[in-house]
Amino acid sequence: KAGVTQTPRYLIKTRGQQVTLSCSPISGHRSVSWYQQTPGQGLQFLFEYFSETQRNKGNFPGRFSGRQFSNSRSEMNVSTLELGDSALYLCASKIGTSTDTQYFGPGTRLTVL
Amino acid sequence: GENVGLHLPTLSVQEGDNSIINCAYSNSASDYFIWYKQESGKGPQFIIDIRSNMDKRQGQRVTVLLNKTVKHLSLQIAATQPGDSAVYFCAENSIQGAQKLVFGQGTRLTINP
Numbered sequence: 001k002a003g004v005t006q007t008p009r010y011l012i013k014t015r016g017q018q019v020t021l022s023c024s025p026i027s028g029h030r031s032v033s034w035y036q037q038t039p040g041q042g043l044q045f046l047f048e049y050f051s052e053t054q055r056n057k058g059n060f061p062g063r064f065s066g067r068q069f070s071n072s073r074s075e076m077n078v079s080t081l082e083l084g085d086s087a088l089y090l091c092a093s094k095i096g097t098s099t100d101t102q103y104f105g106p107g108t109r110l111t112v113l
Numbered sequence: 114g115e116n117v118g119l120h121l122p123t124l125s126v127q128e129g130d131n132s133i134i135n136c137a138y139s140n141s142a143s144d145y146f147i148w149y150k151q152e153s154g155k156g157p158q159f160i161i162d163i164r165s166n167m168d169k170r171q172g173q174r175v176t177v178l179l180n181k182t183v184k185h186l187s188l189q190i191a192a193t194q195p196g197d198s199a200v201y202f203c204a205e206n207s208i209q210g211a212q213k214l215v216f217g218q219g220t221r222l223t224i225n226p
Binding site for chain 1 (some may be wrong): 145149154155156157158159162164172194202204206207208212213214215216217219
């Protein structure tokens with residue numbers, strides 16, 4: 001089975017722009033979660049989607065949003081980018097229940113200039 | 114790598130020795146715990162998990178110990194190999210609660226030849 005894939009792998013944007021990141025989960029996985037990883041804050045949960053519905057949300061501003069499609073692929077969007085949004089954005093998928101193993105993709109490295 | 118600049122706790126061990134990585138978790142309501150390994154340029158990789166109704170669980174060369182009284186988790190790696198060099202994260206979750214992982218700050222493990 002193919003693993004979790006994320007595109008693009010690297011992205012450079014300027015302040016004020018918006019960005020869309022994409023995640024394709026492992027086949028058969030219906031849950032997709034997004035995390036932000038920075039040197040200062042570590043790994044932080046952004047949100048989780050299950051069957052096209054946001055099931056959980058972390059403590060991030062409304063500039064961070066996401067969606068999930070019927071094929072379980074997910075996108076996250078960050079609007080009005082700030083320098084502090086520079087981070088590695090990780091997507092993880094699992095079948096769906098709370099104790100299913102969560103598999104991570106390689107991440108998208110976003111740099112905001 | 115993703116954790117450059119992050120002042121992580123570090124652990125250096127000789128190849129072939131055993132290593133123990135510790136983690137204090139924050140939420141007494143957490144009842145499901147996972148250890149992840151993250152190598153440079155990659156997303157976190159699942160190592161082993163444990164539920165709160167267990168004190169110990171063993172995998173291949175790895176053992177996780179859980180002490181709920183003091184909210185402490187440890188990962189023991191036996192006969193360490195150069196490929197074990199990575200950053201190790203513990204994560205906690207609530208089986209009945211929100212479907213989100215809360216990650217610890219991570220420990221950088223270096224295996225010396």
